Amino acid sequence: MQFFIYNDADETEELADEFWAELVDGEARIHKVEGANQILTDVQPWYPAGDGTREDWTDLNQVIAWYKAMRTGV
């Protein structure tokens, strides 16, 4: 699933980083998209819950929300 992380308040795609998320055998994988290339940047076998525990992933939306929060949120 494609998603963007914006680098400015206006959320223009020209100033965004493009990613591709997938779940493979329960393992989340984040790829950074650079032109025609996809670079695997994050391999996440579990969802690292905020209390320090590890859980199975539920779906790709959870993966993307997790990654965006880690990149830009608290």
Add this chain to the structure above:
Amino acid sequence: MPKIKDANRNCIAVLEDPRTARSQMYFYGDAVTKSSLSPVFGKHAHFSSSSENFIDNHGRVDIGDYDNWVGDGRTLALNKETASMNWSTDTGDSVSNNIPPGNFASMDPDRKWSGSQIYSENSTSMLLLNAPGIGPGVYENKWWTNLNSSTELSEIAITGSNASNTHNTGYHNNQNLPGPLYHKMAGQNYVSGVGHHYGGGVMGFNGSTYRFSQLMRINYPNWTATNYGTRRDYCFFQFLGPSTQDERPLYLVTDYRNDRTHYIVRHNVDTNNETVLHTFNTVPSASGNNQGGDRDDTTALDDQHKASSTIEDDPSSSGNKAWYTPYFDTNNNYFPFYFQWNKTNDTFTRNEDVTVSGTLSSTHLNSCHGVRGSTAGFNSVIYNERHDHNSVKYITVFPLEGVYQGNDTGTGGRTMVTYSISSSDPKALTFHSAETADLTIRNVIFLNDTKTLLGVFHHGKFCIYTFNGTNGWEKTATIPHSLVSVGRDAADRIFGVADQGGTYSTLHLITATVPVTVTITPASTTYDYSGSNINSTVAVSAYGIGGTRIATTVNLTISGDTMEFSGGAKTTSVTTSTSQDTNVSIVVTGAGISEILANIDI
């Protein structure tokens, strides 16, 4: 404080070869014998592979004034703890206000960051001079690949280098920039470290700057490529050390916008990606005098980066490791998190139930500036560090502030607060002492291995404190110079670099055996001369940077016609004692004023 050398600032003031068996070190690129510091004539480090230009061959590209761009690895590259401060007088959102974190960036006691590093495996090696940069566009690295172990750095040119000084040369697009390097993963031809991200704009003057905010790996043993990992804006990566399971390096990531968001990240160096082992971001609950919640970020305390203590053995879990990370509750009181690292499976626990007895930190630490926008995003750091003294465990909280005079007003932003730690419970702290520094604390450095001797960087002076069990940190010496970098070599000699304005700097030796204070105290405060000579004494003592007495030769000279030493001499020498004053006989021979001047032979 003996001055060793005047030189151009665009050089590494002292380079100590990380290969401790080598006999040379380098003052501004010129070789000296490591044991005696005497010159090796005609030899200098070859920092350029082709140029005969002096600057190219002696150290660094021109990066501008010290007051803007000094930093880790640029002035001192030594084998023991080394720290720097920015000497900017800018008071706003400027990259020149960021704090160089080289002294606390690595939490691994066996792999502290240094400006000079050696990595090796089998028959390969990489000797790296790593200057990770203060602001966007400023970094410089040089390396020797597969250097013969017996070859001095003055005998062979570097293999390669990379550098940038584009901090004020117009608009630059967003980009990643290399930072400090820490660890070569065994069996892999990569070194792991932490990089910066620059959001674009006029370098150094606007545009977001996220420092130490993403992983990076470089090729080993020849730095031909750099790969950057996932950015975590607003975060600070500290190196934890390699996993004992698979040798992959682990990092603690701390978000500065609150005190409770941490990630433990494994750098999968071999496959060029990363995995989050744990996330901790729950809001601590109230318990006892810990009110939990989030600290105030508008008054009293603001958004500061948090720097965790050096990793140590976990006294409550044999074979495992632990550290303390600063956390302030909703009343802005310090209740650090106690992290535990289970080495058998790389699982981590964040303990939020640390108790503090006695005076809480907000009594002393209640007025700190925070980070100034995103350009000066690393100008404010709360750093806590551990040390032992007489078998008692202590931890001190240091408020570091990079902005000129940022915390000068009042005392609530420049007070160091120390707690003792129960010998039976690492989560039980008791207030011990508080010591207010003279001015804004721009960085600190421990000057001995036991961490009981502390240097504090200020604008205009460098102060030295000694720890005692009764009063905690007490100031024992003041050096009236803006030292921009201070560090120790493997022989525990302390070097300091002072900015002299323009393109000049001076190198000084601040050794514990050299006195910084000599006292001469006459037996009487006044003498009434009535025509007959008066026999009396003066008490002479010499004190080192730790405030303790030093036995050394002090040369005394009487200036004036109304006093002489016994036998009629105007000069004499005396050897001071490590235990008491040394009395020197004098004779008052007339009415009037005479002075006794002292100097030290080094």
